[in-house]
Amino acid sequence: MSIAERKQEEKQEMHKHILNGARKIFLEKGYEKTSMRNIAQEINYSPGSLYFYFRDKSEIFHELHKEGFRLLLNQLKVLEKVGDPFERLKASGRVFIQFARENKDYYNLMFIVDEPVKESLPEGFQIGEEAISYMQGMVKECQQKGKFKDMDTEYFTFLIISVVHGICALFCKHRNTSFTGKTDDELMENGYEAFVALLEKS
Amino acid sequence: MSIAERKQEEKQEMHKHILNGARKIFLEKGYEKTSMRNIAQEINYSPGSLYFYFRDKSEIFHELHKEGFRLLLNQLKVLEKVGDPFERLKASGRVFIQFARENKDYYNLMFIVDEPVKESLPEGFQIGEEAISYMQGMVKECQQKGKFKDMDTEYFTFLIISVVHGICALFCKHRNTSFTGKTDDELMENGYEAFVALLEKS
DNA sequence: TTGTTTTATTGAACACTGTTCTATAAATTT
DNA sequence: AAATTTATAGAACAGTGTTCAATAAAACAA
Numbered sequence: 395m396s397i398a399e400r401k402q403e404e405k406q407e408m409h410k411h412i413l414n415g416a417r418k419i420f421l422e423k424g425y426e427k428t429s430m431r432n433i434a435q436e437i438n439y440s441p442g443s444l445y446f447y448f449r450d451k452s453e454i455f456h457e458l459h460k461e462g463f464r465l466l467l468n469q470l471k472v473l474e475k476v477g478d479p480f481e482r483l484k485a486s487g488r489v490f491i492q493f494a495r496e497n498k499d500y501y502n503l504m505f506i507v508d509e510p511v512k513e514s515l516p517e518g519f520q521i522g523e524e525a526i527s528y529m530q531g532m533v534k535e536c537q538q539k540g541k542f543k544d545m546d547t548e549y550f551t552f553l554i555i556s557v558v559h560g561i562c563a564l565f566c567k568h569r570n571t572s573f574t575g576k577t578d579d580e581l582m583e584n585g586y587e588a589f590v591a592l593l594e595k596s
Numbered sequence: 597m598s599i600a601e602r603k604q605e606e607k608q609e610m611h612k613h614i615l616n617g618a619r620k621i622f623l624e625k626g627y628e629k630t631s632m633r634n635i636a637q638e639i640n641y642s643p644g645s646l647y648f649y650f651r652d653k654s655e656i657f658h659e660l661h662k663e664g665f666r667l668l669l670n671q672l673k674v675l676e677k678v679g680d681p682f683e684r685l686k687a688s689g690r691v692f693i694q695f696a697r698e699n700k701d702y703y704n705l706m707f708i709v710d711e712p713v714k715e716s717l718p719e720g721f722q723i724g725e726e727a728i729s730y731m732q733g734m735v736k737e738c739q740q741k742g743k744f745k746d747m748d749t750e751y752f753t754f755l756i757i758s759v760v761h762g763i764c765a766l767f768c769k770h771r772n773t774s775f776t777g778k779t780d781d782e783l784m785e786n787g788y789e790a791f792v793a794l795l796e797k798s
Numbered sequence: 799t800t801g802t803t804t805t806a807t808t809g810a811a812c813a814c815t816g817t818t819c820t821a822t823a824a825a826t827t828t
Numbered sequence: 829a830a831a832t833t834t835a836t837a838g839a840a841c842a843g844t845g846t847t848c849a850a851t852a853a854a855a856c857a858a
Contacts, residue, residue, distance in 0.1 A: 401805080401855090426628060429844060430801095440808050442847080451845065505769075506708070526775065545793070548775055549786040550765075553759070558789055560762020561754075567707075573728065573750055584751040585758055591747070594792045603826090610835095631815060642837045644818080653816065778844080804855070815844060826833070 409447050411437055416454045417461075425455060455503065462500040466493050467525070479535035484590050486532065487558050491582050494562035502566050505559065509582040529555060542596060557589050611649050613639055618656045619663075623701040627657055627709045631776050657705065664702040668695050670728075681737035686792050688734065693784050696764035704768050707761065731757060744798060759791050 404411055415436035419428045430451055434441040448454045454486045469489050476482040494501040536542055561582050573581055617638035621630045632653055636643040650656045671691050678684040696703040732753045738744055744752055763784050775783055 398855095405805095430846080431844080440847085442806055442809070445846070446806065545790055547785065548778055549783065549790045550782050551773060552763075552787040556762035556766055557755070557759050557791075558750045558762070559766060560758035560760070563765050564754075564758055564761060573754060576750055581751065581754050584748065586756040588747055588751045588755045589759075592798055596794055596797050600826095607835095632817080633815080643816085644838070647817070648835065798844050800858075802855100802857070804853100805849100806853075808849105808851080809847090810850100812847080813845095816842095818839105818841080820837105820839085822835100822837080824833105826831105826834075828829100828831070 405447070412439075412444060412447055413454065413457055417458055418456065420458060420503065424499075425503065458500075459503055462497070462504040463501065463525075466490070466504075467498065469493055470528075479532050479539060480541055480593075482535060483529075483532045483554070484593070487528070487554070487586055487590070490558050491561060491586055494565060495579065495582060498566055499564055506563060506566055526551070526555065542593075558586070561585055614641075614646060614649055614691060615656065615659055615663075619660055622657065622660060622695065622705065626701070660702075661705055664699070664706040665727075667702065668692070668706075671695055672730075681734050681741060681793075682743055685731075685738060685756070686795070688731070689756070689788055689792070692760050693763060693788055696767060697781065700768055703764055708765060708768055728753070728757065729737045741762065744795075749770070761789070763787055 412433065416428075416433045419432050419436055421427075423432070430444055431441045433454070435442055444454070448457075469487060469492075473482050473485050473489065476485060528545060533542065533547055533551045533554070537545070537547065565578055565582055602687055614635065618630075618635045621634050621638055624630075625634070632646055633643045635656070636646055646656070650659075671694075672688060675684050675687050675691065678687060732749060735744065735749055735753045735756070739747070739749065767784055
């Protein structure tokens with residue numbers, strides 16, 4: 395089975411190779427403006443060959459989608475050592491926002507563009523559900539320590555996610571140019587800190 | 597100049613007629629999946645003729661974009677009679693969320709899809725800036741009455757917009773199916789009320 | 799080493815897209 | 829009645845995602 399193994403490895407390498415080309419183009423031009431021919435050209439392949447490795451364009455995109463989540467979750471992982479759940483919760487929001495700022499294109503692919511998410515739901519957004527229950531776990535911990543006692547756990551979790559996503563979504567669409575004299579970074583950071591201040595008063 | 601006037605009116609009617617067909621298709625299928633041929637077919641016209649009335653596809657879309665804003669602003673207008681700025685602010689959020697819920701497709705066209713916004717910026721997002729300064733005005737009023745005194749006006753306004761938009765954006769992408777046992781409506785409403793509760797404690 | 803079967807790869811083809819342009823018909827003006 | 833403007837249609841262009849038959853290369857069987 396040595397040859398079969400090598401074959402499989404080669405196929406995986408080609409898989410990665412396509413993904414590398416696709417990532418570059420996708421992050422450069424976004425989903426809609428990236429064509430299969432663009433990707434093929436990037437790695438000097440024929441367009442048809444891509445379909446030997448991927449079902450369709452959305453499957454390629456979806457791999458990158460998952461990649462983005464892995465990246466984000468890795469950055470959140472360093473917060474595991476933060477003992478106090480409220481501190482951890484606050485820091486999670488900061489890390490999330492920082493991720494969106496530093497990886498605007500990934501964030502777009504992960505949370506804004508929705509073309510291919512619909513079809514590939516089954517295993518597709520499981521990782522998103524994990525993220526939600528991760529947040530919900532932190533909120534519960536906080537509540538066990540006396541914070542946000544009078545809040546419904548689910549609604550409150552949904553609110554927190556909404557706040558953070560709202561900040562990032564506005565940033566990604568650069569709809570926030572209307573705030574004069576403040577940079578995007580300042581708005582996101584201080585906007586979030588305003589929310590933290592509200593939480594702390596609660 | 598009577599004939600010229602009639603001509604102009606006829607042209608405006610055709611303009612509207614195209615817009616009506618386009619609105620139907622756009623709201624049915626979204627921006628990307630709507631083609632000029634779809635729109636032309638809807639009103640039994642040739643694709644090329646659309647370009648006699650509109651520069652391109654994005655211009656048609658942009659008219660509907662503005663239409664959505666007019667709709668939303670009309671619904672917000674009824675809140676003018678609410679005297680207390682904090683009550684008005686809270687109600688504005690509710691109206692906004694209700695608008696997104698009842699007009700998911702418009703909301704998508706207005707705040708999520710970004711294809712044509714880039715090019716048509718000049719007069720294009722002025723209406724968005726107005727909305728922001730409207731919000732900021734309310735926040736200022738609240739502050740003059742002693743509410744949120746220790747908050748920076750701009751950041752706090754940005755936060756509020758982020759909260760509301762975040763809730764609506766999650767709803768529009770139905771990314772919130774991961775919350776078991778709660779409907780979208782419940783999540784949006786009670787998620788927002790959780791935020792209101794935070795504001796009231798402040 | 800042959801012949802046979804998998805495995806990859808290509809490039810043409812299909813049906814679509816937004817947009818442009820020419821030809822033409824209709825309406826208006828001269 | 830002739831000339832001119834206005835409006836419409838439909839073909840054409842370059843692009844899209846995707847499919848498919850032909851083919852080359854590699855692996856396996858004899």
